[in-house]
Amino acid sequence: MTETIQNSVISVLIENESGALARVVGLFSGRGYNIESLTVALVDAERSLSRITVLTSGTSQVIEQIKAQLKRLIPVHAVCDLMEEGPYVGRELALVKVVSRGESRTEGLRIADSFRARPVDTTATSFVFELTGSPAKIDAFIELMRPLGLAEVSRTGIAAIGRGPSVFHVNEEHV
Numbered sequence: 001m002t003e004t005i006q007n008s009v010i011s012v013l014i015e016n017e018s019g020a021l022a023r024v025v026g027l028f029s030g031r032g033y034n035i036e037s038l039t040v041a042l043v044d045a046e047r048s049l050s051r052i053t054v055l056t057s058g059t060s061q062v063i064e065q066i067k068a069q070l071k072r073l074i075p076v077h078a079v080c081d082l083m084e085e086g087p088y089v090g091r092e093l094a095l096v097k098v099v100s101r102g103e104s105r106t107e108g109l110r111i112a113d114s115f116r117a118r119p120v121d122t123t124a125t126s127f128v129f130e131l132t133g134s135p136a137k138i139d140a141f142i143e144l145m146r147p148l149g150l151a152e153v154s155r156t157g158i159a160a161i162g163r164g165p166s167v168f169h170v171n172e173e174h175v
Contacts, residue, residue, distance in 0.1 A: 003059040007036070009082040009090060009160050010067065012052040013170055015075035016042050024052055024076075027069055033058065037092070037135070037157030049077060049170065055135075055158050077170045082160050090160035094138045099126045100149030108148045115141045126151070 014020050021040055028035050037055040042048075056066060063081065070079045082088040096117070098108050105127075112119065112129050115137065121128035131141055135158055142153060162168060 003061070005057055005059060006063065007055065007057050007083070008063045008066075009088065009158060010054045010056060010063075010070070011080045011082055011160065011168060012054070012070055012076055013043075013049050013078040013168070014052055014073075015077065016048045016050040017075060020050070020075040021052065023073055024054075024070065027073065028054075028056070028066070031065075031069070033062065033066055037155075039157040039159050044170075047170070053158055053160050078168065080162070080168050082162055085162055085166075087163040088160050089163055090134060090158045091132055092135050092138055092158050093156040094131045094142070095120070095154045096129045096131060096142060096145055096150065097126060097152040098129070098145050098149045099151045101125055104148045108145060111141070111144050111148075117141060 012024065014024065025035070025038070027033075033056060035054055035056055038052065040050055040052045043051040056063070058066070067079050067081060070076055082090075100108055108127060109119075111117075112127070112131075115131060115133075117129040117131040119127050120130045129141075131138055138155065142150065
């Protein structure tokens with residue numbers, strides 16, 4: 001029996017230092033783990049901590065291995081599997097360029113409005129739409145734009161945080 005492949009959103013608090021991100025990415029590539037999306041930004045300047053959010057996939061055993069190996073990396077302060085911890089909010093930003101004329105242009109604007117996508121650049125033959133939402137919402141928007149002249153897409157990757165009052169803490173022994 002083949003074990004089911006599942007998605008996982010893993011959040012990592014890591015020292016904001018040169019080479020730290022490379023070590024995390026190296027862990028994934030060196031073991032053949034897939035990164036479907038990756039975001040990273042400084043979240044605590046006082047303690048020099050960055051937050052990495054990784055969307056990955058694998059069997060439950062592979063996901064457990066990823067988390068265990070991340071926890072062992074020296075610059076890592078904390079690891080949290082948001083999908084395992086409970087409800088979370090995950091959002092992504094996309095810029096979507098559509099090149100079209102006539103009816104396709106009108107239809108593109110109508111669809112963009114229904115997705116709450118905002119035109120941030122307009123020419124006589126193109127639009128660049130800014131869209132935020134779940135990865136599934138962005139995927140759906142892109143698919144609807146494809147026959148209307150989809151020309152280019154730039155996506156940030158998922159940013160995610162747990163819902164409710166619980167807080168993703170830094171393991172104080174690492175600080």
